[in-house]
Amino acid sequence: MSGTSFDAVDAAAADLEIRDGTVHLRPLGLVSAPYPAEVVDTLRSALPPAATTMATVCRLDTAVGQAFADLAARADAELCDGRAELVVSHGQTVFHWAEDGRVRGTLQLGQPAWVAERTGLPVVSDLRSRDVAAGGQGAPLVSALDVLWLRSRERASVALNLGGIANVTVVAPGAEPVAFDTGPASALLDAVVQRATGGAEAYDLDGARAAAGHVDADLLAALLAEPYYARPAPKSTGKELFSPDYLDPFLAGRPALALPDLLATLTALTAETAAAAVRAAGAVEVVAAGGGTRNPTLLAALRDRLDGVPLLLSDELGLPAGAKEAYAFALLGYFTLAGLPASVPSCTGARHASVLGSLTPGRDGWPRWERPPARPTQLVVDQDRSSR
Incomplete structure (x- = not known):
């Protein structure tokens, strides 16, 4: 994939x-x-x-x-x-x-x-x-693996995937599982770096530039007013919304932001929208995977906003964080040839599995x-x- x-x-x-x-x-x-x-x-x-x-x-x-x-x-x-x-x-x-x-x-x-x-x-x-x-x-289909995998932990757990878009699966005893895209993870961060460097760099390596910047509180508040965040689950999004041009109207008319400050603000946006989903779920643990887990600045921002809820990497439970989504799709295809329904209606909003x-x-x-x-x-x- x-x-x-x-x-x-x-x-x-x-x-x-x-x-x-x-x-x-x-x-x-x-x-x-x-x-x-x-x-x-x-x-x-x-x-x-x-x-x-x-x-x-x-x-x-x-x-x-x-x-x-x-x-x-x-x-x-x-x-x-x-x-x-x-x-x-x-x-x-x-x-x-x-x-x-x-x-x-x-x-x-x-x-x-x-x-x-x-x-x-x-x-x-x-x-x-x-x-x-x-x-x-049609998303997040990784929820099929998350639900089967985290159910045995018998606690309110959230699986968090940090790709271009971030998504969560909430698995709690006695409740129907829920999954949805929380918003951008690396999509906007990568787009800003690519534009600023003329394509010479694809992303902010290790979140180093963001770590050197300061969050612009006014810009962050404006970004958090995006209507998508207030929509009820199940919901999904992508680069159709969070495209490279998404930030242009937010930045127009504002004093120019230094690149590290803009990246710090976007990192805070990802952390806040993902952490808000965890807080709303009353989760007692977060199991994170995806390419964003290689960004220590993003992980630190998440931990700051999780109010003490432990943040684990999926590696600690046996699935490499960088490969978990690929393993999830392996599972989906295996179910297909076994003739088994794989989707989870409460996670995707479908009428049936x-x-x-x-x-x-x-x-x-x-x-x-x-x-x-x-x-x-x-x-x-x-x-x-x-x-x-």
């Missing part, structure tokens, strides 16, 4: 098995590769609010599919000893059509036929559209996995690779 930051493609490998109502997930590792520079440039120039052409969309669908295919083949060879049975391809989100609080469509590029042809393996792709068709947000995705056959069709008698109720992360 590649997230909304589209800085790289990640492939996580896992052994998955259902036994006695429990999914056992054994992480086998992660490989990553940057997109070719021309793909990154084309994506940046094609994403909203920019205009694009169908020719560009077609070229991107092919280029992203080929990049995914190359990395999937590498992951099979390096992580699975050439014995992989299935590839799950999230694709690259290029448009998430949200309007008046409702998602009407979502588009991920990365033609799965390239993956199937390169690897010879069956591919599950287009995982969000079925949930949208069932009235859901659905078997997600579309299937592209491999050279030998696709595996016929036996359907379990019931959907699993929890997930356990196993660490012993030698038991494969």
